[in-house]
Amino acid sequence: MLNNTQIRYCLDEMGKLFPEAHCELNHSNPFELVVAVVLSAQCTDALVNKVTKNLFQKYKKPEDFIAVPLSELENDIRSIGLYRNKAKNIQKLSQIILEKYNGMVPNDRDLLTELPGVGRKTANVVVSVAYGVPAIAVDTHVERVSKRLGICRWKDSVLEVEKTLMRRIPEDEWSITHHRMIFFGRYHCKAQSPKCEVCPLLLLCREGKKRMKAAGKK
DNA sequence: AACTCGGGGCA
DNA sequence: TGCCCAGAGTT
The missing domain is CATH 1.10.340.30 (Hypothetical protein; domain 2)
Structure with a gap:
């Protein structure tokens, strides 16, 4: 499992990959x-x-x-x-x-x-x-990324994932966090074809290391 | 925990 | 063609 410093590092790297991360849904009202x-x-x-x-x-x-x-x-x-x-x-x-x-x-x-x-x-x-209420919306991307990286356990429910993230990330970063994780999950750490080979988080990613090891053996 | 709703996009 | 997608409600 990742410690808080490692989680912070992950979120920073996601921010570098997707500096434009934002809510893509129309929200004029x-x-x-x-x-x-x-x-x-x-x-x-x-x-x-x-x-x-x-x-x-x-x-x-x-x-x-x-x-x-x-x-x-x-x-x-x-x-x-x-x-x-x-x-x-x-x-x-x-x-x-x-x-x-x-x-x-x-x-x-x-x-x-x-x-x-x-x-x-x-x-x-x-x-x-x-x-503008602090909250972390856990969708399929946030859940998958959290579990692959090792921020939470594989068996955790969506609610448990949310609680873990809220506990381990400063409140003023909750909003940007879920948008970063959604972009990272959708475009980089994709469900079917994650880009582990070019991932800045590979060295501390539980699932990434496993996948690269399995790919190397083939 | 598993099942269902469901058309469009993409490989 | 087959598979998946910014989930929620019911059983």
């Missing part, structure tokens, strides 16, 4: 961010951004989303995977935000998690990106 993140589950972000942009040409506020039949909203996001669940969730979530929160997206993680289609990861993105 909190409500649009919620919709974008709900749509983003199991989809590529480029596609989500395209669809979200088109969506908000037509729909502006929560009341606009519940003013149309479900089938129409489904059709508007048809090019995104899991679109039936997502359309239903966006309508329900729009209604709750409108009725319970007077049209304003709550800035509380627990309240956000009560919304349909919003889990812990989505709630963390929303409070962190839209409201």
Whole structure:
């Protein structure tokens, strides 16, 4: 397992590789961010951004989303995977935000998690990106990178990964950390073809050393 | 813990 | 063609 100094080194190197790391989802306003993140589950972000942009040409506020039949909203996001669940969730979530929160997206993680289609990861993105609340959103990239490097254990749950990161990284770096790890995971430490041979973290990466050793034997 | 939803992108 | 993708809800 890596110590805190080694973790700091890893994050610095990720920052050098991807100095432009940022939230790629459209977040001009909190409500649009919620919709974008709900749509983003199991989809590529480029596609989500395209669809979200088109969506908000037509729909502006929560009341606009519940003013149309479900089938129409489904059709508007048809090019995104899991679109039936997502359309239903966006309508329900729009209604709750409108009725319970007077049209304003709550800035509380627990309240956000009560919304349909919003889990812990989505709630963390929303409070962190839209409201500047310190949080680490653990998605598949953050989880994979943390486990490969040895920041946490392989068997750890997503929540345990998040807790470990929060415990071992200074609070004022949480936000930039999850964006760095997402970029690093997506473009460098890829799920299927990690670039171990050109990785600055190879010498302290548990999985990287194992992979390079296995590749050398072949 | 495993299963399901799911069209588009990419090799 | 086959496989994967900024997850969440249900069983």
